[in-house]
Amino acid sequence: MKLRRIKNQPGWYEIMSQCPICGSKGWCAINEEQSIVHCMRVPTDTFFDSVVGRQFKHYLDPNQIPNKSEIEIIQADSVDKKPNYHLNRVYRALAQELNLSNYHLEHLRNKRHFDDETIRFRQYRTMPDQDRYKVSKNVIKRLNDQSDLLGVPGFFVQEGKYGPYWTMAGQSGLMIPFRSILNEITGWQIRVDIPPLELHMKGAIKGKILKELDPRNGKRCALCEVITSGKTMEVILTEKDKKVCRSKSDQFVFSIELKQGLKYWWWSSGSKDNGSSIGGPIPYHFSLPSPCMPFWQVGEEPDSLIDCSEVWVTEGGIKADKASDAILKPFFGLPGVGAYPLILEPLKKIGCKHVVLAFDADVVTTPEVQLALELCAQFFAERTDMSLSLAMWDLSLGKGIDDLVDNGYLPQVTKLLD
Ligand SMILES: [Zn+2]
Structure with a gap:
């Protein structure tokens, strides 16, 4: 562990x-x-x-x-995260130094159906797989001092042949900025290009992935070493093909499954020297419809640009951006469905009176999401006088609210709490 x-x-x-x-x-x-x-x-x-x-x-x-x-x-010599205004200064300098690769541009255009202007306003970027120290060096040039990178999640110090130097952690992928209600960029999530494969095991089995092999029938697969009943074997496992072993008396013995790991990761460097963890507290994302973006100054409260008496909440940064453009409401993108305590204070600050929850349509089938929803309703009822509604739609029209609006539909809004 x-x-x-x-x-x-x-x-x-x-x-x-x-x-x-x-x-x-x-x-x-x-x-x-x-x-x-x-x-x-x-x-x-x-x-x-x-x-x-x-x-x-x-x-x-x-x-x-x-x-x-x-x-x-x-163990790492990590440092505490700096306050939002400092993170914003460094991350905006970073946004000027990073590009958006053609691969990610095509993903945003074709898979997410964003237009080029929106992509520009939203400041999505690409975390490159090489020359990261050069990017860090150029970011430092835009700031006052090397020490400005200290306490900024994502950056860390590496020991090199000619001494220590600043560079950037994380896997390569699409970088999604997370914004505060004052339009400060306070963190980034990376949608990794190739999520790592993981072995999920339960019961009397141990194992590890030795190496990934070429895909079979379009599914990723890997050569794995497993140990069960004292025997060590090498087996090839295919993604999502769960093997369950039961005894003669139908008792569960073990199960093993090769799964693709998480697609979205925080850009963080808490396990590196002079790096910093994204936590304490983790960022939320606040999104305004993209036509507002060029007029939204850093430090400016959003209620001067748009009516914030009704605010929508979903899970994920890109999803919030996409849905905010389609529904023309301010949106919060939570880093996880259970992370709603993060947005309690921001909601109060922008004067929200009515919260609309727009979680994925599989809410009825995923017990974790369903539970998060019930707890969320209880949480708001106990702490605020905001009314709470649930946005719903049929799963066949799209899983997330981003898919739903892409398919040309709008959700139905039902009151949960008055
Ligand atoms: Zn757990």
Whole structure:
């Protein structure tokens, strides 16, 4: 298990590898004794609310507690994140130094159906796969000092032959800026070009990916090493082809599945020297319809440009941008469906009276999303006098609100709370 110490929470670690409770990566935490997991995805009766969402307390079965030797604690000399106005200054300098590759431009035009002007206003960029130190050097030239990159997630210091130098972390991919309600760029998400493959295992099995092979029938596949009943074998697994093994008496023994990992990652460098984590708190994204963008000054409240009494909320940066253009309302793009506590204060500041939740249409079929929705309604009811509505549509018309509007439909809005 890969762990990273959580700042301001002594004795707790973020689980960077698969969480032993939900099997996903990121956000879940474990204590020093490795006896309790705070899982963000699998509910229990004991929970508490943090800025990233509700955390459920799970006691680990003493037999499931991982070996100390299997635990790798990511140690780095990282620094605290700088305030938003500083991040914005550095990230805007970065936006001037990075390009948008043709590959990503075509993706935005053809898959997301953005026009070129919108793409320009939104400032999407490409994280290159090489010469990142050159970009960092040019960003420093635009600022006052090398130390301006300190505390800015994404940047870190590398030791080179001729001494240390600044460079940039992360996989290559499409960079999506996350904006505050004051139009400050406070972080970036990367839509990675090739998401890493992961092995998901449950029960009496261990294994690892040895190497990725050429795709078969359009599906990614990999040569894996697995250990079960004391035997080590090499097997080829294909993406999404879940193998389940049961005993003669139909008892579950193990399951193994090769899955594509997350497509969206925060641009962060908390595990690197002089790097900084995106967390504490993680950014939300606030989006105005793109015609407003050229008139929106940094530091300016959005209610001078657009009526903010009704604000819509969805999950994801690009999705919020896309939907805001189609529905002509201000949108929040949450970094995850459970991250709504992040936007409570911003909603109050811009004078919102009515919140419309527009999560994906599979809300009825995904228990996690359904739960997040119920908790979200409860959260707003307890803390605000804003009314709350739910935007709904048939899954056949599109999964996300971005797909829905692309297909030429609008959602139906139903009141949840008055
Ligand atoms: Zn978990």
